[in-house]
Amino acid sequence: MAVSIEDVEHVAKLARLHLTGEEKETIRRQLSDVLEHARVISEVDTSGVPPTSHALPLVNVYREDEARPSLDPDEVVSNAAWAVEHSFKVPRIL
Amino acid sequence: MGFETVIGLEIHAELATESKMFCGCSTDFGGEPNSRTCPVCLGHPGVLPVANREAVASTILLGLALRCAVTPRSVFHRKNYFYPDMPKNFQISQYDVPLTSGGTLSMDMEGYTREVGITRVHLEEDTGKSIHIGESGRIHGADFSLEDFNRAGIPLAEIVTEPDMRSPEEARVFMQLLRATLEYLGISDCKMEEGSLRCDANISVSVDGRPGTKVEIKNMNSFRSLFRALSFEEERQRTELGLGHEVVQETRHWDDAAGVTHPLRSKEEAFDYRYFPEPDLVPIEPDLEWVEELRGRLPELPRARRNRFEAEYGLPGEISAMLTGEKALADYFEEAVASGQDPVALAKWIAGDLVALLNEAVVPIQACPVHPRGLGELVALVAQRIISGKMAKDVLREAFETGKGPERIVREKGLAQIEDEGELEAVVDRVIEENPDAASDMREGKEQALKFLMGRVMKATRGKANPELATSLIRKKLSP
Numbered sequence: 001m002a003v004s005i006e007d008v009e010h011v012a013k014l015a016r017l018h019l020t021g022e023e024k025e026t027i028r029r030q031l032s033d034v035l036e037h038a039r040v041i042s043e044v045d046t047s048g049v050p051p052t053s054h055a056l057p058l059v060n061v062y063r064e065d066e067a068r069p070s071l072d073p074d075e076v077v078s079n080a081a082w083a084v085e086h087s088f089k090v091p092r093i094l
Numbered sequence: 095m096g097f098e099t100v101i102g103l104e105i106h107a108e109l110a111t112e113s114k115m116f117c118g119c120s121t122d123f124g125g126e127p128n129s130r131t132c133p134v135c136l137g138h139p140g141v142l143p144v145a146n147r148e149a150v151a152s153t154i155l156l157g158l159a160l161r162c163a164v165t166p167r168s169v170f171h172r173k174n175y176f177y178p179d180m181p182k183n184f185q186i187s188q189y190d191v192p193l194t195s196g197g198t199l200s201m202d203m204e205g206y207t208r209e210v211g212i213t214r215v216h217l218e219e220d221t222g223k224s225i226h227i228g229e230s231g232r233i234h235g236a237d238f239s240l241e242d243f244n245r246a247g248i249p250l251a252e253i254v255t256e257p258d259m260r261s262p263e264e265a266r267v268f269m270q271l272l273r274a275t276l277e278y279l280g281i282s283d284c285k286m287e288e289g290s291l292r293c294d295a296n297i298s299v300s301v302d303g304r305p306g307t308k309v310e311i312k313n314m315n316s317f318r319s320l321f322r323a324l325s326f327e328e329e330r331q332r333t334e335l336g337l338g339h340e341v342v343q344e345t346r347h348w349d350d351a352a353g354v355t356h357p358l359r360s361k362e363e364a365f366d367y368r369y370f371p372e373p374d375l376v377p378i379e380p381d382l383e384w385v386e387e388l389r390g391r392l393p394e395l396p397r398a399r400r401n402r403f404e405a406e407y408g409l410p411g412e413i414s415a416m417l418t419g420e421k422a423l424a425d426y427f428e429e430a431v432a433s434g435q436d437p438v439a440l441a442k443w444i445a446g447d448l449v450a451l452l453n454e455a456v457v458p459i460q461a462c463p464v465h466p467r468g469l470g471e472l473v474a475l476v477a478q479r480i481i482s483g484k485m486a487k488d489v490l491r492e493a494f495e496t497g498k499g500p501e502r503i504v505r506e507k508g509l510a511q512i513e514d515e516g517e518l519e520a521v522v523d524r525v526i527e528e529n530p531d532a533a534s535d536m537r538e539g540k541e542q543a544l545k546f547l548m549g550r551v552m553k554a555t556r557g558k559a560n561p562e563l564a565t566s567l568i569r570k571k572l573s574p
């Protein structure tokens with residue numbers, strides 16, 4: 001399955017990646033190879049096999065609804081590149 | 095041209111659990127920024143979310159109340175996007191297999207019933223709060239934003255309706271009924287102003303049965319703004335179509351102060367959230383026993399209660415709808431009914447004067463200074479003609495302001511009506527003597543003189559004369 005340059009540009013944009021023309025072509029080829037591999041796998045007859053969204057045979061794992069102590073807000077922002085008092089400060093959004 | 099408005103809603107309700115959806119942080123409103131965060135809700139590497147059982151139960155309960163089917167196996171998905179209100183860069187939500195789906199909510203409109211299809215009710219986590227700092231104070235043009243993740247990870251039920259509403263009024267009634275349903279279930283605080291209940295809408299206008307173009311409206315923070323925004327948008331689209339223009343498919347923002355919607359800057363890239371199953375959370379397979387236990391917990395819901403109030407107590411539809419629109423108000427009414435007084439009279443006092451007093455003082459019914467029993471006393475005092483209806487209004491206000499019972503107020507202030515015929519006759523005689531002109535007008539059959547004389551009697555008795563008795567005495571003495 002061939003991936004187009006437009007597909008690469010779209011995915012790159014969603015992932016906030018800036019690619020050069022050369023990189024786009026390399027990634028286009030690599031992604032096409034990955035999808036080709038998936039196509040081969042999809043040839044296996046899986047009718048009657050439920051889709052595997054999870055590798056473990058576990059369901060219904062819950063915690064009880066009990067509030068527990070949170071972190072100290074000083075600690076929360078201690079690694080932040082930019083903070084104002086206890087809020088994270090981020091560059092303008094739009 | 096035959097226009098028809100088509101509206102669908104998407105509602106988010108924060109669930110009133112003690113702790114967040116996937117970690118133990120408290121869900122209390124307010125608090126210092128980031129004081130209710132931990133490595134899980136801050137999205138630190140290597141942490142494992144674990145689902146809150148109560149949040150799952152609340153969502154299933156809501157689905158059942160909306161007559162949805164519970165999905166035998168549902169999973170969480172990651173919804174990927176870059177926006178600083180989610181530290182993980184994704185929100186845990188549900189995608190193709192929501193917890194519940196395919197329900198209905200019936201609502202009683204004036205003269206007809208509207209069935210609104212419920213597409214799905216699913217569970218997700220709330221995002222953090224951004225405060226945009228800059229000259230304009232709005233997102234556009236902000237210099238930077240401050241992020242508080244106290245809200246990030248609070249469980250959120252998302253309710254999506256079918257496009258089954260046909261007017262802004264239906265959308266408002268739906269929203270109120272849904273709010274009441276959440277309140278009856280006791281699973282959400284339902285405070286639109288505080289953002290624990292939020293609503294977006296899709297609205298289109300079809301022309302002669304041809305489907306119109308859907309426009310999404312955001313930022314409606316009250317029932318009133320929902321109604322106003324949709325009314326504005328309905329009119330705007332009709333005008334465009336009437337002029338032969340196309341309606342553009344877009345997202346518009348409601349500006350409550352200006353009373354208009356305007357387009358949000360459109361994204362060059364269509365949204366692509368690249369949903370995929372959340373590998374850190376195992377699937378949910380609610381066992382039948384649990385679902386049945388939850389079904390057994392369903393209380394009497396607002397519409398059923400409304401119908402019962404009409405059938406059992408003979409309440410008029412409008413008053414019944416108003417009382418049952420808020421669980422605490424309906425509870426108050428039923429407690430007052432236990433006093434044995436006339437339910438219709440009690441309902442009218444609650445829906446009229448009492449609610450007005452509560453609104454005026456900005457006091458919720460739960461904190462009403464007048465006990466339901468006290469309201470029963472008031473209705474009894476009027477029924478036994480100890481006080482007039484007009485005096486009862488003042489007594490209720492005094493009871494509201496002082497917390498004293500109506501019987502005590504009447505006793506302490508000597509407000510009891512003059513019921514004694516001899517006592518009242520003396521007053522009437524004196525009034526006739528002092529107002530000979532009015533008296534002779536009355537004898538000549540001029541009815542307006544009666545009003546004047548009654549006024550004098552009321553003044554002389556400081557409003558305590560039994561009005562019917564005083565009227566009949568005046569008529570008897572001054573009959574033409």
Ligand SMILES: [Zn+2]
Binds near residue numbers: 134135136
């Ligand atoms: Zn947390």
